[in-house]
Amino acid sequence: MVDSDPSEPPATGIPGSPDELIAMQARSERPEKPDRELSARVQEVLDLIEQLDTSAAEDQQIALTLVRHLEGFHDEVVEEMKADEQAKHSQIVAWSIDADRLMRSRILLESVDLE
Known part of the structure; x- marks a missing residue:
């Protein structure tokens, strides 16, 4: 494995080492896709989720439900x-x-x- 400087961003969207992955995760921006402005509806849902006192397991269930919904839409x-x-x-x-x-x-x- 080639040693790389973790402070330098990788040349592609795929990290070549664990240090590059950590550096990518530490950066706030994602070069693959720019952040989109959230619609009022999406922001309302996210605000409600933040207000809830949910456990990690409940958060996982919420995430799974959303992913399943999106997966089903794509399949259709x-x-x-x-x-x-x-x-x-x-x-x-x-x-x-x-x-x-x-x-x-x-x-x-x-x-x-x-x-």
């Missing part, structure tokens, strides 16, 4: 696109990849042991 879009003869193959692939990412995220989140 993929199925609709597959049935649409005018849908572009590249769009189906992109939505499928994102659906797969969400599934993997859900599986990882489900595997977190909070006990």
